[in-house]
Amino acid sequence: MSADLAPLIAATAQWLTRAYPSGGGAMDLALCEAQARQAVTVAAWLRYPTPMDAALVAVAGPGGSDRLDWVTGADGAGDDPDAYGWRTWVDEVVASWAACLLAAPGLAEAALGALTGSGHASGTPVDFRRLLTPDARDRRAAALLRHPDLLAPVAGLHQDRLLDRLKPGPALTA
Structure with missing residues (x-):
């Protein structure tokens, strides 16, 4: 199922890393991209659960x-x-939710917890360490991408919908 979301995930992560670029070299760029992709993946899996x-x-x-x-x-x-042309595959809601997850580690943990038992990652080992527990190098590489004040305009677009999605109840079991 995740293959269906691959173009959306790739384009939305690319949009985030262009909007909030890494200031360092190739390694920092790769670390920033990894964090964006992990946040976008979790957000896309939440937005498109089936x-x-x-x-x-x-x-x-x-x-x-x-x-x-x-x-x-x-x-x-x-x-x-x-x-x-890749910009047509950017999902505004997913970008907003990913921005929320990048700015608030506790929200990222709740989002990942809400995915427990979903079919997205079944059969595939998935590691979201860079999203959940970034080290000092990760944080430095993605300083703009994780800055709550800079992310606020994008995160605020659909933050309420994310918080509703993360409330316990039948919607999370879908």
């Missing part, structure tokens, strides 16, 4: 990065469809 949800977004498309670009001041970033 195979049907994942299939529907694969068919309909996630909506693109236009509003996110506007909120972060990158207006017009997607004007050239040949250069930025």
